[in-house]
Structure formats: structure tokens, C-alpha cells
Amino acid sequence: MSDQNKKALCCVCGTMRTCRRPRNHRAENYWLSGPIDRDWWRETGDLKCAECARVTTHAIIHPEKDTFRDHAEMMQRVATGNSHGHFNAAQLGEVAQKYRQGMPRNPYLNHFWYKSDAQEAWDAGKDTVIGLCGEPMKLTRDPSGPSASKKRSDDDDSRQIKPMTVRDQEYEDSDTGMWWREGDCVDCLRVWHLELLRQRRELLGTKMTEFLAVLLADKSGFPKKLDLHTVEYLIEALDSVRPSTTVSSEGMSR
Known part of the structure; x- marks a missing residue:
């Protein structure tokens, strides 16, 4: 864990604060390569909470661009059926087995x-x-x-x-x-x-x-295989599913 400022969420009241390195930091079990425990307190540590007025357990929130920000969630999906390029078939089976050891x-x-x-x-x-x-x-x-x-x-x-x-x-x-x-x-x-x-x-x-x-083959010649009604219908369908990147037929000049 680096010493850069990170956000930390109080596990008691939900208040957010920042910290560099909490006491009793429990690191993420990356790739489930370490021993499995059933409490799953990973990326947590002890910090003073202003709202609770005492030291409580806090969850460390990694920055958005951190490679392992959602590592625990990713491993849960891998252990419950998703594939992943990091693992071969035997390793996927091992991940699933370890996950079930630590989760009722x-x-x-x-x-x-x-x-x-x-x-x-x-x-x-x-x-x-x-x-x-x-x-x-x-x-x-x-x-x-x-x-x-x-x-x-x-x-x-x-x-x-x-x-x-x-x-x-x-x-x-x-x-x-x-x-x-x-x-x-x-x-x-x-x-x-x-x-x-x-x-x-x-x-x-x-x-x-x-x-x-x-x-593309229907550019020239008559009659057209794709009539105007069909083309307009398809343009509207594409516009409806790609609203942010669409090229609309409305407002186009000849």
C-alpha cells in the first residue's frame, strides 16, 4: 500500500475521510494467492472517525485509475462463473474452490x-x-x-x-x-x-x-433492394441505441 492520500470509509457510520496508511492495515488477498479467511476484511484498517468520535474499522477506497480498485469484485465474479485471461482452467477451479472455503x-x-x-x-x-x-x-x-x-x-x-x-x-x-x-x-x-x-x-x-x-451493392441501379422506408427505419433504430455517437438524418442538407 502506497503512502499517497486515499479515501477511507468508516464501516460503522459511513463517514468518508482521507488517510495515508491506517493502523492494522489488512491488505487485499490478490488473486486469492494467500490463506483464505472467512471474515473477508480486506483493504481495511483502523482510523479515528470524527463522527463516531473513536477509532473504527475503515474500508480503503482506491483511486479510480488504480489497476486493482475493483480486484475483490472481479475475483468474486471469476469465482462464480466468469472467465478471465489471467487464469487457465485449473486455476479457475482453484479460485472457485478457495472462494467457497471463505464464503458460506x-x-x-x-x-x-x-x-x-x-x-x-x-x-x-x-x-x-x-x-x-x-x-x-x-x-x-x-x-x-x-x-x-x-x-x-x-x-x-x-x-x-x-x-x-x-x-x-x-x-x-x-x-x-x-x-x-x-x-x-x-x-x-x-x-x-x-x-x-x-x-x-x-x-x-x-x-x-x-x-x-x-x-454497399445497392448503390446503383433500380429498383432498389432497400427502399426509403426500410432505410429510415434502420437509421432510427441505430439512433435510438447510439444516442451519443449517432449521425442523425435530421438537419442534413443536400
């Missing part, structure tokens, strides 16, 4: 997984399948049979998933003594929609490339 898991979450992964595991004699978020899930039946589970069909690649309504009722987990609400796993939902976005972007790129080829 909600046993009442509904997870999602690919049906083909579950079938492959079942055929290999395994009783678990890895969910989209990286959570190992117990298999209790042949995935090829009828099931109400949250499995994802490999060819079902064009549908967004609406999360289930979360009820206020909580359930106790006898293993940890903690109380949890039932709901869909937000990490599984995030991973699926990122994959869906990737697939749809590829499809959009293909369609736009094909359309651009038609547009």
Missing part, C-alpha cells in the same frame, strides 16, 4: 446448469454437476428423464431467464446455523445472460455484415 453458501438457491454437462457426469458415474456459477450440485436422477430442475438445454440459446419471485420467508440451515431466503442463484443468471449476450452479439455481427454487403 445459501443451500436454498436454485442453480442452473447445462443438461449435457449433467448427462456426461451421470454417464461417467458421478453424482454431481457443476452449475453455471461453479457450485457443485447433487444429481439424484438420470438427466435424460423428466425433471423440474433448472437445467439449461444446449440448444436453448436465445432466451432470457426471468428470476423467480423471492419470498420474505427465511429458512434455517442446520449446517451453519444461518438463515437464508429461497431464490434463483444470481451468479448463475449473470453467467447465463453474459453467454447469451455473447451469442447474440455474434449473431448481430453476422447479420450486420450481411446487411452491409447488401447495402
Whole structure:
């Protein structure tokens, strides 16, 4: 940690102050390379809070351009299903395992997984399948049979998933003594929609490339393949999704 002034947020009252180096500074566990603890007090330290009138734990806020400003959040996403160029497959598995060592898991979450992964595991004699978020899930039946589970069909690649309504009722987990609400796993939902976005972007790129080829070939000759109504509609559609960089047809002179 450098000695440059940094912002620090009081973990008791939320008051912001500046500091150089707090007492008892607990550094970030970069790349989860160090021992895992379950309190997750990282990038924190002890400072005098003017509002609390005593020394309290403060969270260190790194500058916006700091390379590791959002490192902890990034590692959480990596541990719950996101890919990252810094890690190979084995390292991603290690990160996920370490993350789960230090974080209690909600046993009442509904997870999602690919049906083909579950079938492959079942055929290999395994009783678990890895969910989209990286959570190992117990298999209790042949995935090829009828099931109400949250499995994802490999060819079902064009549908967004609406999360289930979360009820206020909580359930106790006898293993940890903690109380949890039932709901869909937000990490599984995030991973699926990122994959869906990737697939749809590829499809959009293909369609736009094909359309651009038609547009460029339609410069001369009659009748036009793309009429005025179609062109105006497409310009309006592009204007609506790119308001800050659009070149509008309005106000253009001949």
C-alpha cells in the first residue's frame, strides 16, 4: 500500500475521510494467492472517525485509475462463473474452490446448469454437476428423464431467464446455523445472460455484415433492394441505441 492520500470509509457510520496508511492495515488477498479467511476484511484498517468520535474499522477506497480498485469484485465474479485471461482452467477451479472455503453458501438457491454437462457426469458415474456459477450440485436422477430442475438445454440459446419471485420467508440451515431466503442463484443468471449476450452479439455481427454487403451493392441501379422506408427505419433504430455517437438524418442538407 502506497503512502499517497486515499479515501477511507468508516464501516460503522459511513463517514468518508482521507488517510495515508491506517493502523492494522489488512491488505487485499490478490488473486486469492494467500490463506483464505472467512471474515473477508480486506483493504481495511483502523482510523479515528470524527463522527463516531473513536477509532473504527475503515474500508480503503482506491483511486479510480488504480489497476486493482475493483480486484475483490472481479475475483468474486471469476469465482462464480466468469472467465478471465489471467487464469487457465485449473486455476479457475482453484479460485472457485478457495472462494467457497471463505464464503458460506445459501443451500436454498436454485442453480442452473447445462443438461449435457449433467448427462456426461451421470454417464461417467458421478453424482454431481457443476452449475453455471461453479457450485457443485447433487444429481439424484438420470438427466435424460423428466425433471423440474433448472437445467439449461444446449440448444436453448436465445432466451432470457426471468428470476423467480423471492419470498420474505427465511429458512434455517442446520449446517451453519444461518438463515437464508429461497431464490434463483444470481451468479448463475449473470453467467447465463453474459453467454447469451455473447451469442447474440455474434449473431448481430453476422447479420450486420450481411446487411452491409447488401447495402454497399445497392448503390446503383433500380429498383432498389432497400427502399426509403426500410432505410429510415434502420437509421432510427441505430439512433435510438447510439444516442451519443449517432449521425442523425435530421438537419442534413443536400
